Amino acid sequence: MNAQTESTPIIEMRNIRKTYGPVIALAGVSIKIYPGECHCLLGDNGAGKSTFIKTMSGVVKPTDGDIVVNGDIQNFDNPRDAMEAGIATVHQHLAMIPLMSVSRNFFLGNEPTKKIAGISFYDREKADHETMEAMRKMGINLRGPDQAVGTLSGGERQTVAISRAVHFGAKVLILDEPTSALGVRQTSNVLATIDKVRKEGVAVVFITHNVRHALAVGDRFTVLNRGTTHGTAERGGITPEALQDLMAGGQELASLEGSLGGTV
């Protein structure tokens, strides 16, 4: 990873501030994301994670600070700008419709079309074929492309959403708490997906408050606390306990640790 660390970041957030009236959500946060890395963004509830990724994906405009994409300062006006820059977000609430088939979901908003007699129609064959292809690459066995997304497990849905983003050319993938509602097995599937995507050269921004999930796949770790960052640590340069302490702000959790047996 060291070789990549020295290359230019694919996206850099410089001193991002965001205030909502008197409330300071972000008080100057800076991180650099490199291609092919999994950058974990950790923080407790209310630490500013959501606001931060919203600025990164163009949903929220920062009050102050710069977003630098491939060396150029680009301040996103709306989510579409961010998408065009190759930044895709997989939301906590997935952009998936349970009643619709996997292939229709996969191509939602980007439907392939073919022209018949001058009228453009939805190219179902192509959509089905490419969906099955992409799903097989991610190791999901579908009954068929017309299987409804509602029948997939939470982890599989995450994987569909992730592979969809990659399929449509995402260079930076923001995953907002993808493992928070999943079981052990499903979580490991999602983490495996993250690993596959990273190996394709996509930068993954992995938001979580679970230190173990972060340590399982993360290359670098940034902890947010009360709208500020406590710096970025490399893989191997920080212990799980230290990360946990940083997230909690240092004190209360440390005193709990004894009675809980250190298993938070």
Place this chain on the structure above:
Amino acid sequence: MSNETTTATDERVKEMSSFRNALIRPELGGIIGTIAVFAVFIFLAGDSGMFSSQGVMNWSIVSAQFMIIAVGACLLMIAGEFDLSVGSMIGFAGMLIAIFGVTFGWPMWMAILLTFAICTAIGALNGFICIRTGLPSFIVTLAFLFILRGFTIFLPQTIERKTIIGGIREAAEGDWLGVVFGGKILQGFFVYLGDLGIISVFERGTRAGQPVVDGIPMMIIWALGLVLFGHILLTKTRFGNWIFASGGDAEAARNSGVPVNKVKVLMFMFTAFCATVFATCQVMEFGSAGADRGLLKEFEAIIAVVIGGALLTGGYGSVIGAALGALIFGVVQQGLFFAGVESSLFRVFLGVILLGAVILNTYIRRLITGER
């Protein structure tokens, strides 16, 4: 589709039985219902003339009426919204045509086009209010149910001092657009069938020798055309994908870049368009516009759509199913008459079949999504 495409199969993915597969098609209820209804009436009213040429034309026209408004209601319901103002819109549109074409004496084509413009604009307004305020369309269109009905009574009373305006057929005489809604086609073919003795002909009077059913009314052509259009739009175009997505989960659809608001407003406009088609065909057929036209039609449209397998909550359904729902409706309503059954029982039937359809649909939804 096929399983050859998957190299490794998951042992937990059970093969779906073809029965189960068929069950999750939205049209299933409509197909079974249609077969059942025809079976019952062939048995009950087979010899009453229900299946003679006049009989068939009779329930076909009624079914076509239901179909026209069901197509609009179906697409709108799949997009996640309701329109309760359909019935009032029918009365309102008919009245506008009568006022423009008869009272004002404008050319009929102009009256019809202007009415279409006004009514689709009201449909757009319905949609716009729903989207801007975030209120349920149920409430917004309920308001328009009363607003439009009020105007439908107020306008002719103020202008003509009556609530029924006649003389539309005379005013539409020879009008190119009037024929598109009020004309008949394939008349030569029906004369030919009559000559062959396949369909019945008048035996005496001035029209002796001519077939009793002398052509297919444009109402039926409009119904079939709209069903075809709706079905292709929904299943074969990317816009159809967006309709499903808007009703399935508007927020998720927005996150995927689907212009949900645009889709919904367009569907409100399409529903209004269908109601206006209904109204135009009806005033051309009756030759008059009445203030009470279209009463309760909004519910009949919704019931046909639900019988056709659409979910009231949106995101799932089929235009073909809705059309079959409309057919069931028409056949039963007219069939009870042919079978000599008290016609008030139609409402009992309506309630029962609605309840049955909704229960079946809820069960199907669980099958699709795997909920328990």
